[in-house]
Amino acid sequence: MSTDNSKNHAVQYDHFGHIDVLNIVSLPIPSPKAGEVLVKVKTAGINPGEASIREGKLQQQFPSTFPSGQGTDFAGIVETTGDGITDFKAGDEVIGFSNNRNSQAEYVVVKADQLVPRPPKVSWEQAGGLFVAGTTAYAAVRAVNLKAGDTVIISGAAGGVGSLAVQIAKKQGAKVIGIASEHNHEWLKKHGIVPVNYEGNIEQNLKTALNGAKADAFIDTAGKGYVDIAVQMGIPADRINTIIDFEAVEKYKIKAEGSAAASTAEVLSELAQMVNDGELEIPVAKTYPLKHVKEAYQELEKHHTHGKIVLIASAN
Ligand SMILES: NC(=O)c1ccc[n+]([C@@H]2O[C@H](COP(=O)([O-])OP(=O)(O)OC[C@H]3O[C@@H](n4cnc5c(N)ncnc54)[C@H](OP(=O)(O)O)[C@@H]3O)[C@@H](O)[C@H]2O)c1
Structure with a gap:
């Protein structure tokens, strides 16, 4: 993974297969359109369903096109906003979800209604693993x-x-x-x-x-x-x-x-508040730097994780 700050280093694969098909690629940093927000990702959770999609097992329910990114869960800091955004501004700390399988990256663009503010007592690791x-x-x-x-x-x-x-x-x-x-x-x-x-x-x-x-x-x-x-x-x-x-x-x-059945910002917000209030613990089993995504899935695919495995996309 290069250290070029003008690029978006992201997880991608270009055909179905086992963990070895996963790569970190350098993409242009995406621009938010009207109603969208660009988030600098700090943490991104991983989930077993992503492994099944990557293996081509869920092609009926969740068809893939290639190259495919990966990941739904993330938390991070708003970088810029598209036209018409009033609820978020640059610097806001947010928890979110992508519907485009691309949250395992340094940057992600989503609609504003796929973000909620990160309550102060929800750690970045918990925040990044919360949504799915x-x-x-x-x-x-x-x-x-x-x-x-x-x-x-x-x-x-x-x-x-x-x-x-x-x-x-x-x-x-x-x-x-x-x-x-x-x-x-x-x-x-x-x-x-x-x-x-x-x-x-x-x-x-x-x-x-x-x-x-x-x-x-x-x-x-x-x-x-x-x-x-x-x-x-x-x-x-x-x-x-x-x-x-x-x-x-x-x-x-x-x-x-x-x-x-519950993929809404309202439910995400309610869950985040429960974590913040000490009513819900999200056990974080392990974290991995984004570039070690293969090791993260090797651990997940043992199917004995206690809680969440979370990728760290950026430390600052
Ligand atoms: N339909 C949906 O919307 C949806 C959403 C998310 C996930 N899923 C699916 O739901 C499943 C669970 O997801 P997850 O994220 O919770 O997975 P996970 O974090 O990998 O957890 C797997 C758990 O399975 C337990 N396990 C392994 N063998 C077992 C056995 N023989 N009997 C009972 N428990 C056993 C493990 O417990 P021990 O460590 O105690 O063995 C581990 O805690 C996955 O198949 C995933 O694809 C579906």
Whole structure:
């Protein structure tokens, strides 16, 4: 990666493939048109869906053209604004989302309604990793209609989405059972979540955790047959939501609300405020400089991240 400050160093790839297709390229710094804002990116989260798109697995739902950039999540500082922008000015600290798969870069242009101010107590790392995982967790919890006293089971409970879903569900007064590997149990307990190990007999482990009570809802963020388990437990279809097992959605007519159901600046702002107020922790597992994007995805694609992996695009 060169150090030319007049360029936008960005993640790109020009054909589908594994992590080795990712490159850092030098592009012109984009200019904001009317209604748009140019942001100097400080941090940008990474998400498993980006790896699936890069591998060509989601061509039906999310078609690609090449060369393709990558990334939705980001946080940074407003550099310039296009005509008609009154809500943001140069120097403002913002959290945002791109709909053009290009946030893993030093600069990104987005519409002003894809930005919210960064509240002061939200770290840059948390801010950059907030959007996709946050809106997905928000939508998934909302989909299962929790009321105080309900018991909800959440799979992948310590991952990027799951770690936020357990906290949002808890905040709604539910008893939350979180399925995760043993090394995440302390963190779950710290948040008032009942941890359940997925190793061994998962049905038996859940029975033990329920201690004779019944589960009212299930949020699946892991796939791997958890929806079948939820159905077998007698949880009604309209109180089961998965963000990954789309075959099970067809089969059981359960819900599949994810990021798209809550991709708004309003939800992003609400989540950021929760983080700022100490009501939502975004665990940041690891950060990598932008130029080490391949290593970041190597870590993510082990599928055992606790919280978020975030790229650092610029330190100042
Ligand atoms: N539909 C949407 O809008 C949407 C949005 C975002 C993500 N997604 C999808 O949702 C999934 C989760 O995303 P993410 O960002 O949370 O991923 P992530 O951060 O990589 O988390 C993966 C989690 O899966 C857990 N896991 C691995 N094997 C497991 C098993 N056998 N049983 C239970 N948990 C297991 C890991 O927990 P341990 O470390 O405890 O093993 C880890 O915490 C991905 O497939 C992603 O593509 C969908």
